[in-house]
Amino acid sequence: MKRVILHSDCNSFYASVECLYHPEIRKKPVAVGGEPEHRHGIILTKNIIAKKYGVKTGEPLWKAKQKCPDLVIIHPNYPLYLRFSRMAQKIYLDYTDRVEPFGIDESWLDVTGSTGLFGSGETIAQEIRNRIKAELGITVSVGVSFNKIFAKLDRVQ
Template identity: 55%
Template sequence: MNNFYASVECMLDPVLKKYPVAVCGSVEERHGIVLAKNYAAKAFGIKTGDAVWQAKQKCRNLVVVPPHFEEYIKYSKLARNVYQRYTDQVEPYGMDECWLDISGTDYTFGPPEKVANDIRETIKFELGLTISVGVSFNKIFASSIRI
């Protein structure tokens, strides 16, 4: 899922979509780093792992939000439920990525590119999130050729 933590935050609070947003750990607890950011924040050169003070130097109007891991877990599970409609061969890779083996599903769902587009559209429509999908004969190529 694209910019997962930041995308969930922007979906939950649509006002955030207008601004560069970074999901950051707590400065008070000395975990003040960027965990995720949206495309607007990326445009300012903000990177995952930047200290909050560095990110704010790069973008003065950066909106910093705390992480809401319970929401990320919820949306991760909802996305996996969508994937499981297409195959029971779902292999999670972190909270925001999965490998799906859809070989042999052409008869039911159509060619792999159609399945990829269907999944992408379903996630957008049902969850309000965007995803990138790679289609190939193995995981390495699939993750490098995302559509």
């Protein structure tokens, strides 16, 4: 029997969660990064607007500020991100108990045994995208394939 594997990845995870809690910055370039008050640290995530300015994950904050002087830099709030991560996991567990988290914002889901109940891999992927958007307020990309690698490469937003 062919396996059905989903890979779910929260988009711009930290930045998306911060924008939920700070609606006033939603339309601004936003990055989450370490120690902005000391100009130390690096960009951990950025939203799509910051990306358009060429802000890159992993680059020093000062360099990102050079490219995008209006960049709003937010110190990471890991307990908050962990809460969202757990809420996403809870949704995944409604479809299968075979969930393998990878880092804080990615998971593989083996839904091979769930398709009889919930429909095809694509149907489950779409339902997960809709539910995460409706219940958590953030977006996820979900890929579907017959193994973990191809599921990760098959990203649909």
